[in-house]
Amino acid sequence: MKGSLWLAWRQQRLLVACGGLVLAVAAALAVHYRSGMVDALAGGTFDHCDPGPLYCTRPGDGLPLFLDIEPLRFLGALNIALPVLIGMFWGAPLLGRDRELGTHRMVLAQGVGRAQWFTTRLALAALSTVTLSGILAWLFHWWWQPAADHSYGLFWYETTALSGSGPSAVAAALFGLATGTLAGLLTRRVLSAMAWTLSVTTATTLLAQWLHHTRLLVPPHTYVSRGTAPKPPMGEKWSTGNYGLITASGHRDSVLSCPYPSGAELKECMTRHGYVARFYEANPAGDYWTFQWYDTALFGVLAVALTAVTVLLLRRRV
Template identity: 65%
Template sequence: MSLTIMTAVAVIAAHDRSGLLDDLNSGLYDRCSPDPLYCTLSGTGVRLLLDSEALKYLGMLNIGLPAIVGMLWGAPLLGRDLEQGTHRTVLTQGVSRGQWLASRLGLAAGTTLVLSGFLAGVFAWWWQPAANQSYGVFWYETAALNGSGPRVVAAALFGLAVGTLLGLLVRRVLPAMTLALLVNGAVILALEAAHRVRFLVPPHTYTSAGSSPKPAMGDKWSAGHYGLITASGRREDVANCPYPSSTQLGECMDSHGYVARFYEANPAGDYWTFQWTDTLVLGVLTIILTTATTLLLRRRV
């Protein structure tokens, strides 16, 4: 199954990336840049966008990979033998519980590592020509932030660890598969929510005077927080001076005692901060779950 998935993804990626490069080389997108956010066709107002739907589908596949691995590989890893009782035969033939777990989990982990690393690598290769461009896919879009980089590998190994532990605890494959789907789904959604509220990676603050244009958003990911700053550093609602960059805005700020305006956002460089933070969290959880599986195996089997 892994080889089939990898082959299909490689063929689709090679075909679509070739078409993407042909579009970029046509010169139609030469005038586009990350700022303004949307690049339009001259004289028509029509947005210029590359066809990146298949790339986003790959990102969503990568996001769902932990649930797939947990269901199809993790849950049956020990659960099938425990459900059918065949583990007794294995353990009476001179194989210790640790060796049984290591042989099963080692092969599954190796396969998971290869598959997830391949899918993450293909996404990066496919994404690179149009990364963080107004006509492509920005780093903070869900498909890119959660479906690429080392976190894909860490998440897949976490999914395997979840499924393996649940298979041991439940001792029935189908219920363990269902629980693995639910647990992995909950963790995926929790990490996505943490990204949205910047729980683990706080945004940067950008300031400017009211009389001059504020720093361009460009490829930054806005946190949705913006307003005005007093001399004491207190932040207040921008509605107190609802004017664009102008003399009028400057006069309003002076009359209210504001010294600057601000907005909060994460720059493109924070992509790697999000990546390694998620990888660390998922890696620690994987170690904890694997350790728990090892300890419980000695008591429950």
């Protein structure tokens, strides 16, 4: 290792070591808590629990049954915050520190071109980012699987699962790195770049969460049951909260028009108002991957675009 690659390693080795430490701690916690989760499930305490959103209770006193998944939620929250942390503490100083101190002039005076100077440090940072975020996302998924989509565990549509796992977590981390790198180039001050990175990555993360909850990109499915027949079970679906009744002409009304779960009262009310079916809207569990690929595309395109802008501005700014 020599030249610009050696310099990039010298400047980033502490961050690489910190990333390795985070992975080691996360892996140790995942192994420990997942083992306890598997033992609790193997003990038979949860065998009577049906899949679905309703709480499972203990037969004796009726208290809800839950696995210890708070550490798992914490890992998911860390994965969601990772783009902000990588952008602020890795991306912002990547070019910003040399720009602020003026040390880039000395490096470029040694015969190292701008392209080589930038490419080596960005490549090392990007490789480390993909490794860190990818392993953390995989750890979450591996830890989560025994309790996935059960009332005593964690459903796929909960924020820490939907945004804290899968390929979207890796794309979001690269987006954070690209944001910080561009901010460092433009502001010439590490602290200013960190502040801009915090604002942009946080806003984009909140935008992705808003798109999830509004279902703009992944519309829900409509599940219909004719007459007073039992509605299709909710199971692991992500409900929109939109329940109702349908007339013969196809018009939909709120469930409050006939607020009876079943029985003669429901049948009489539906007949009186001319309702022929009931419905609810929800996203099935298979939509997890649809959400994932949309998020991956969003963050991936932004990361590539910001990196391209950085490359175009590099000759003018450095």
